[in-house]
Amino acid sequence: MPVLLDSNILIYYLQDQQPYADAVERWIQQGTVAISVISIAEYLSKPPLEGTAPLEKTLSIVDVV
Secondary structure (H helix, E strand, C coil), X not given: CCEEECHHXXXXXXXXXXCHHHHHHHHHHHCCEEECHHHHHHHXXXXXXXXXXXXXXXXXXXXXX
């Protein structure tokens, strides 16, 4: 069953906050993660100072719905 990430979980994952990062990484490895365009838009509305590279990398390996 696919897991649709909430915006907060996406942000915590991209910031490598535990235990969220480990859980999302496990779901990615299982191929069960999807991210909605709404969550992406919310993240991009206030991108981190480091830029969007972590998000871009993540989007290249998960489904976007």
